[in-house]
Amino acid sequence: MINLVYNEMIKIVRKKRLLIIAAIIAVLVALFTYAQLKRVQSIQEQLGTTDWRAQLQQQIIDTQNRLNSSGLSEEWRKFLQIRLQQQQYYLDHDINPSAPGAPTFMRMFAENSIDLFIPLMVMVIAADLVSSEASGGTIKLLLTRPVKRWKILLSKYIAMILSVSFILLSLGALSYLISGVVFGFSGWTLPLLTGFSVHGEELDTANVHLISQWKYLLMEFGLVWFVSLVVGTLTFMLSVLMRSTAAVMGIMLAALISGAILSTMVSSWESAKYLFMVNLRLTDYVSGMAPPINGMTLGFSMTVLAVWGLAALIISFIVFTKRDVY
Amino acid sequence: MTNGNATLVVKDLRKKIGKKEIIKGLSFELKKGEVFGFLGPNGAGKTTTIRMLVGLVKPTSGQILLCGYDLHREFSKAVRQIGCIVENPELYPYLTGWENLEHFVRMVPDIPKNRIKEVVELVGLQNRIHDRVSTYSLGMRQRLGIAQALLGKPKILILDEPTNGLDPVGIREMREFIRFLAEKEGLTVLVSSHLLSEIQLMCDRVAIMAKGEIIRIDTVEYLLAEQERVIWKVEPLEKAKALLEEETVIIGEEDGTLITHYDAEKVSLWNEKLVKAGIKVSEIHTKLPTLEDLFIELTEGETID
Amino acid sequence: MKVNVVKIIAALAIFSSGLWMAGLGLAIKDQFFYEASSPVKKISLENVAEEKEDGFHIVALGDSLTRGTGDESGKGYVGYVADELQTKTKQTIRVKNLAIKGQRSAGLVSQLQQIEVQRQIKQADIILMTIGGNDLFQSGEALSNFSLERMNQAKADYLRNLHTIFKTIRHLNPDAVVFYISLYNPFNDLTDAKTTSAVVREWNFQSAEAAANYPNIIAVPTFDLFELNVNDYLYSDKFHPNKEGYKLIGERVASLITFTEGDEKND
Ligand SMILES: Nc1ncnc2c1ncn2[C@@H]1O[C@H](COP(=O)(O)OP(=O)(O)O)[C@@H](O)[C@H]1O
Numbered sequence: 001m002i003n004l005v006y007n008e009m010i011k012i013v014r015k016k017r018l019l020i021i022a023a024i025i026a027v028l029v030a031l032f033t034y035a036q037l038k039r040v041q042s043i044q045e046q047l048g049t050t051d052w053r054a055q056l057q058q059q060i061i062d063t064q065n066r067l068n069s070s071g072l073s074e075e076w077r078k079f080l081q082i083r084l085q086q087q088q089y090y091l092d093h094d095i096n097p098s099a100p101g102a103p104t105f106m107r108m109f110a111e112n113s114i115d116l117f118i119p120l121m122v123m124v125i126a127a128d129l130v131s132s133e134a135s136g137g138t139i140k141l142l143l144t145r146p147v148k149r150w151k152i153l154l155s156k157y158i159a160m161i162l163s164v165s166f167i168l169l170s171l172g173a174l175s176y177l178i179s180g181v182v183f184g185f186s187g188w189t190l191p192l193l194t195g196f197s198v199h200g201e202e203l204d205t206a207n208v209h210l211i212s213q214w215k216y217l218l219m220e221f222g223l224v225w226f227v228s229l230v231v232g233t234l235t236f237m238l239s240v241l242m243r244s245t246a247a248v249m250g251i252m253l254a255a256l257i258s259g260a261i262l263s264t265m266v267s268s269w270e271s272a273k274y275l276f277m278v279n280l281r282l283t284d285y286v287s288g289m290a291p292p293i294n295g296m297t298l299g300f301s302m303t304v305l306a307v308w309g310l311a312a313l314i315i316s317f318i319v320f321t322k323r324d325v326y
Numbered sequence: 327m328t329n330g331n332a333t334l335v336v337k338d339l340r341k342k343i344g345k346k347e348i349i350k351g352l353s354f355e356l357k358k359g360e361v362f363g364f365l366g367p368n369g370a371g372k373t374t375t376i377r378m379l380v381g382l383v384k385p386t387s388g389q390i391l392l393c394g395y396d397l398h399r400e401f402s403k404a405v406r407q408i409g410c411i412v413e414n415p416e417l418y419p420y421l422t423g424w425e426n427l428e429h430f431v432r433m434v435p436d437i438p439k440n441r442i443k444e445v446v447e448l449v450g451l452q453n454r455i456h457d458r459v460s461t462y463s464l465g466m467r468q469r470l471g472i473a474q475a476l477l478g479k480p481k482i483l484i485l486d487e488p489t490n491g492l493d494p495v496g497i498r499e500m501r502e503f504i505r506f507l508a509e510k511e512g513l514t515v516l517v518s519s520h521l522l523s524e525i526q527l528m529c530d531r532v533a534i535m536a537k538g539e540i541i542r543i544d545t546v547e548y549l550l551a552e553q554e555r556v557i558w559k560v561e562p563l564e565k566a567k568a569l570l571e572e573e574t575v576i577i578g579e580e581d582g583t584l585i586t587h588y589d590a591e592k593v594s595l596w597n598e599k600l601v602k603a604g605i606k607v608s609e610i611h612t613k614l615p616t617l618e619d620l621f622i623e624l625t626e627g628e629t630i631d
Numbered sequence: 632m633k634v635n636v637v638k639i640i641a642a643l644a645i646f647s648s649g650l651w652m653a654g655l656g657l658a659i660k661d662q663f664f665y666e667a668s669s670p671v672k673k674i675s676l677e678n679v680a681e682e683k684e685d686g687f688h689i690v691a692l693g694d695s696l697t698r699g700t701g702d703e704s705g706k707g708y709v710g711y712v713a714d715e716l717q718t719k720t721k722q723t724i725r726v727k728n729l730a731i732k733g734q735r736s737a738g739l740v741s742q743l744q745q746i747e748v749q750r751q752i753k754q755a756d757i758i759l760m761t762i763g764g765n766d767l768f769q770s771g772e773a774l775s776n777f778s779l780e781r782m783n784q785a786k787a788d789y790l791r792n793l794h795t796i797f798k799t800i801r802h803l804n805p806d807a808v809v810f811y812i813s814l815y816n817p818f819n820d821l822t823d824a825k826t827t828s829a830v831v832r833e834w835n836f837q838s839a840e841a842a843a844n845y846p847n848i849i850a851v852p853t854f855d856l857f858e859l860n861v862n863d864y865l866y867s868d869k870f871h872p873n874k875e876g877y878k879l880i881g882e883r884v885a886s887l888i889t890f891t892e893g894d895e896k897n898d
């Protein structure tokens with residue numbers, strides 16, 4: 001089995017996939033670092049202060065003013081309401097949620113890329129794991145070895161998991177190193193708040209507790225990993241079902257983008273919460289953001305994702321071991 | 327009926343796709359050290375049969391034994407006995423030839439490391455083996471494909487249209503190589519082709535396939551010998567024809583010649599009769615038909631290229 | 632060579648798989664099985680009050696007038712005051728505009744309870760504020776559907792709140808001058824202008840009376856500014872001032888502010 005996984009890793013590495021992904025991440029991190037720097041500067045300029053408390057207070061006032069203007073959509077109002085309460089909570093407890101530093105940037109980058117960017121990168125790896133062997137004809141050579149088919153597929157699946165882990169590692173490392181040049185490398189031990197839960201328009205703070213940033217980051221990366229595995233498994237299934245890598249990517253892309261759009265506008269379509277793509281923003285539960293549909297919780301979203309992932313895995317193995325290869 | 331040294335046994339193999347039966351009950355056996363040809367036009371079912379032999383496609387019914395192991399029940403042991411190229415020799419283009427071979431060695435537990443070097447030398451790829459496969463010519467890929475098939479020291483080598491796309495020199499080399507493997511290494515080789523000339527030159531036995539069925543299996547010599555013809559150059563043609571028709575069947579008439587079947591004992595008698603009747607017999611010779619003639623005869627004119 | 636790269640990547644991948652798995656476990660433990668123990672400590676004013684940036688601090692409190700609603704440049708009178716003051720001093724003018732659209736006196740009272748707001752008031756050099764407009768004009772559509780009883784009730788509530796506001800500000804910051812900007816009558820041009828003007832004048836009078844009870848709280852009149860040609864100075868909603876209107880208010884307030892010697896610009 002180790003040999004089989006090693007084979008798959010060689011193929012992934014030699015196809016330069018990981019390198020390309022790392023390069024994309026590096027470019028994007030650099031871009032976001034610059035954007036974040038500009039944002040910090042413009043806030044300072046606009047508010048005439050570098051005092052985070054004053055800045056946060058100003059954000060709260062801005063939000064309150066926006067809440068008082070007419071023509072806000074219901075979802076947006078709710079989102080602002082929850083964020084407002086949370087910002088007030090941070091302020092009341094004298095904790096800066098965006099203290100500058102590379103770890104803070106890492107956290108924000110992970111939170112913002114969990115539902116689209118990271119899944120896209122995972123997709124690039126997983127989409128052609130099986131379909132490229134089918135379209136390139138090499139599947140015939142793989143399957144005429146004295147190795148059971150399920151073992152071959154399992155080796156590919158393990159290689160997918162390893163690649164996902166590696167992508168996240170490069171994402172963490174690159175975002176830390178690149179943003180650290182600008183924002184400084186410290187901030188691992190800053191305190192952050194977690195344990196918020198959202199009931200309707202109210203933010204429940206009964207279980208809120210302090211946790212240092214490194215722990216918070218580890219938790220968030222764990223959740224990002226979970227999401228990536230589910231997206232990877234779904235892509236993997238499509239890769240088993242279809243010969244064309246382009247078709248696999250197309251379908252996944254459509255699903256992911258529709259998820260990103262849907263989650264901003266599904267609050268009235270209750271059963272959309274069973275779609276995997278509106279459940280990707282797991283880190284929002286940790287940071288206490290309002291979920292896209294009322295009543296969604298971390299447990300719910302993780303269960304939905306797990307069910308989708310498990311179903312995809314089962315389908316992959318059944319189809320791959322049973323099917324005739326032409 | 328199973329022979330003691332039969333390495334590949336197929337019994338009543340069938341494949342249905344949807345409602346269409348593509349392979350309609352094939353049975354045959356291959357002996358150690360022979361080169362066996364699958365001959366048939368495109369769409370006859372050669373590739374489908376080969377896919378079933380190597381485990382890529384599940385037969386609807388029937389049995390396949392590879393060196394005595396049932397492919398269905400003892401997949402790993404059975405597949406361990408074979409090496410194959412199905413259709414084109416597709417390898418990983420972004421790896422070198424050597425890395426491709428290493429890749430497949432890793433999938434089989436008991437291949438010694440130096441085996442790669444052996445097969446590379448066997449197929450004569452030493453010079454380019456460390457180049458990426460994407461830079462290889464088709465002939466080189468074909469050789470690498472064979473190297474890959476030989477890695478596990480198989481007892482049976484299965485090649486689907488191995489000369490497809492090769493130039494005449496490549497075709498000859500391939501043919502000689504296959505004969506070499508069968509004669510010197512004692513491999514059983516199954517080769518499919520839609521090209522008769524090729525099968526005729528390299529195979530010991532041939533199965534002629536059309537529309538999912540085997541029409542005929544026999545040694546090449548026998549198939550041809552059975553159909554040996556006599557060509558008569560005679561004058562006047564009409565009179566000779568009338569006389570010969572009394573004795574045998576005229577199967578053809580070509581620019582001043584008549585063609586009959588060959589019968590070693592009677593040809594001289596027929597000649598005597600013609601000469602006695604005052605017919606001028608300027609030439610009598612025998613001719614072996616090509617498999618092509620035979621094929622057209624057997625498949626009743628189905629097209630072939 | 633190349634094999635080594637693959638091995639290194641594989642090793643890193645295995646290591647990080649473990650790391651992320653641990654993270655996932657931690658997340659599950661922390662999010663699902665957290666036992667609320669000691670609540671997170673709240674901020675107290677004493678701990679944070681000392682940190683003060685340099686410069687001249689203006690804190691603006693109140694409603695949409697202070698926010699600047701109606702001024703397309705977004706500055707509002709606060710912005711014009713700050714611009715004007717910047718020409719007079721070498722110090723950096725730092726504005727903290729804490730006004731909220733639609734805020735009434737009761738809202739401001741509770742806003743003043745927030746620690747961070749208190750901290751900013753404590754650090755203020757001057758305080759600008761408008762309040763009461765929403766109490767007056769929106770409490771039971773006071774002016775269009777005039778009901779004396781309701782009006783008096785609203786005014787009594789407002790004045791009580793105003794006292795609390797002034798008291799709180801003075802308590803937090805005894806020194807900063809507070810400019811309380813009083814109301815103008817946006818309906819000056821309409822048919823019952825006489826009635827509405829009387830109501831606004833009375834309202835302003837009571838507010839000024841309240842301000843007079845506290846040192847350094849100055850009620851700045853704006854009624855006269857909008858008395859003539861009111862429509863030239865009103866935004867299209869016929870309620871808030873437009874850019875020109877805000878400039879008028881800004882100029883008036885700025886003219887009241889002088890700097891101590893040494894801070895003045897000598898150019
Ligand atoms: N996947 C498939 N689905 C349906 N029909 C197929 C499939 N593959 C092959 N066939 C049909 O089976 C027949 C035999 O095909 P094939 O084995 O490729 O022939 P050959 O290799 O002799 O040219 C053809 O008629 C072809 O149309």
Ligand SMILES: [Mg+2]
Nearest residue numbers: 372373374487
């Ligand atoms: Mg074929």
